[in-house]
Amino acid sequence: MLNKILEQKKREVENILYPEIDNVVERRSLNNALSSPNRSLGIIAEVKKASPSKGVIREDFHPVSFAIEYEDAKADAISVLTDEPFFQGSMEYLMEIKKKVNIPVLRKDFIIDAKQIRQSEKIGADAILLIGEALEPNQLYEYYCEAYERDLECLVEVHSRETLEQICSIFTPKILGINNRNLKVFETSIIHTEEIAKDAPSDSLVVSESGIHTPKDIKDIIKYGAKAALIGEAFMRAESPGVGIKQMFGEVPYATTSH
Secondary structure (H helix, E strand, C coil), X not given: CHHHHXXXXXXXXXXXXXXXXXXXXXXXXXXXXXXXCCCCCEEEEEECCEEXXXXXXXXXXXXXXXXXXXHHCCCCEEEEECXXXXXXXXXXXXXXXXXXXXXXXXXXXXXCCHHHHHHHHHHCCCEEEEEHHHCCHHHHHHHHHHHHHCCCEEEEEECCHHHHHHHHCCCCCCEEEEECECCCCCCECCHHHHHHHCCCCCCCEEEEECCCCCHHHHHHHHHHCCCEEEECHHHHCCCCHHHHHHHHCCCCCCCCCCC
């Protein structure tokens, strides 16, 4: 699936557009937000309509309203999927959300070209995702440096210990994401966080991503060394996304509703 997505990205980059947010936006630090979280664990709450493995996750999809709910529920940052073909996301969603919230906004997409970094800056993102399995380590470092030069922070994501070792032989990411999804079969297990976090640099802020659905999962990834979590599906399937955050931390009774 990853290779299929990357091939699509190559086609998109050939005809890349640079939409620009229509007012001056303040850059907000994802690293600072996750370093001083509102709860025991930093939360990057994702605005997510669909995924290749699950199809449509939420039919009644209102990205700006959901982002405002997330902020009201004390999420530390918001992730916005901007990939259209596979995740039914949109750069427009990110631009509109950025204008309405006062917490950092992460652009969640598959960055394979420096043009997309410039594009991310134009649409108002505060941070971008760089995927270790999608880029050669030297290229990833080059994009990482360019992003920071453009005042964009990076969530550097790995799916395996091998990828982590390759990246860390070159540099230490400030924010390191451990994706709990197996890229070959797209199944998730938070044991990935336990296995990989042991080898994470002490200077990296570790974010556990994917497959986090219950209050027990939250307790487990904290035990494994995560300082933050990126969660989308569990919040999207809740009665409302804001309630989903509160359920995850035991602030209201835990339950999910299918959509």
